[in-house]
Amino acid sequence: MATTSSDSENVCHYKKIVWVDTVPQVKQAVKELKRQNEISLDSEGDNLSREGTLDILIIGTMNKKVFLFDIFKLGHDAFQHGLRGLLESASKTKLMYDCRNHSDALMHLYNVKLAGVLDLQLVEIDIRRRNKENHRFLKSLKQCIAAFSPDQAYEPLKESVSQMVRMAKTTGSTIWDRRPLDTELKDYCAIDSLKLFELLKSFKKNMNRDEMLEASERYVNYFRSYVELPERKYYRHSRLPNDILSCIPRRAGVVYGKCNGCRKEFRQSFLDSESKVRCIGFCDTCSLIEKNIKG
Numbered sequence: 001m002a003t004t005s006s007d008s009e010n011v012c013h014y015k016k017i018v019w020v021d022t023v024p025q026v027k028q029a030v031k032e033l034k035r036q037n038e039i040s041l042d043s044e045g046d047n048l049s050r051e052g053t054l055d056i057l058i059i060g061t062m063n064k065k066v067f068l069f070d071i072f073k074l075g076h077d078a079f080q081h082g083l084r085g086l087l088e089s090a091s092k093t094k095l096m097y098d099c100r101n102h103s104d105a106l107m108h109l110y111n112v113k114l115a116g117v118l119d120l121q122l123v124e125i126d127i128r129r130r131n132k133e134n135h136r137f138l139k140s141l142k143q144c145i146a147a148f149s150p151d152q153a154y155e156p157l158k159e160s161v162s163q164m165v166r167m168a169k170t171t172g173s174t175i176w177d178r179r180p181l182d183t184e185l186k187d188y189c190a191i192d193s194l195k196l197f198e199l200l201k202s203f204k205k206n207m208n209r210d211e212m213l214e215a216s217e218r219y220v221n222y223f224r225s226y227v228e229l230p231e232r233k234y235y236r237h238s239r240l241p242n243d244i245l246s247c248i249p250r251r252a253g254v255v256y257g258k259c260n261g262c263r264k265e266f267r268q269s270f271l272d273s274e275s276k277v278r279c280i281g282f283c284d285t286c287s288l289i290e291k292n293i294k295g
Contacts, residue, residue, distance in 0.1 A: 014190040021070035030082035040196040041094040046174035050108030055176040060193035095196040104223035119216040234261035261286025
């Protein structure tokens, strides 16, 4: 396996990056990752989702080692030699930040049903909810790192890579299928994945782990469960979707209907009620989008 070691761990955060692009390397990487109590998980691609590509799968460890799986090269072969089992294992915790697109891409492009996720985006917004702070809007990973794990090296690297992504889009191309992958892009992948361990440390005292694992299970299923995607504005937005942090169990004899926006199912009595915020036929979140309420 090709490896890269950081000359300045304080700048690059990782001790080693391992590039995985052959089946024997996949087997060796999975063997090592199975020994970890927790791993972090991220991925990169062009329009990362069922409608785009998943080119690089990124798995970080607490000992600051990062594995970059070249899915662009390996394709389905990447998941046939232990990696699928690792990703689908509910007993192996994967730290993620907004798992929805990653899960959607894995499921619909590679038939991998991701499980065992602890989504730190949900942990952060739940802390705000319990502190009675505004929690309608989700924070991006960049915002979360700035608030809880500020890093002088992170900002310029993030901006540089974001600029590269924007430039590639103007030509209808992507940066994530370039081989060999630039060192700067490898650094970017590594920092994002390892920052999740720092965020977890910041959140640990203020989170109910079991509740957040349950909420993350709903979150990981949110996009991938769609047979047909709704109108884009109703599912690709920065608001917290209904019934993610808490969810009323389905009951026999209760009539359910679909929200006219996100097309998720809710009690029909809930959808039929109207308030200052809610439109008839829409859940709370989609009502705010429908009314273009910004607060």
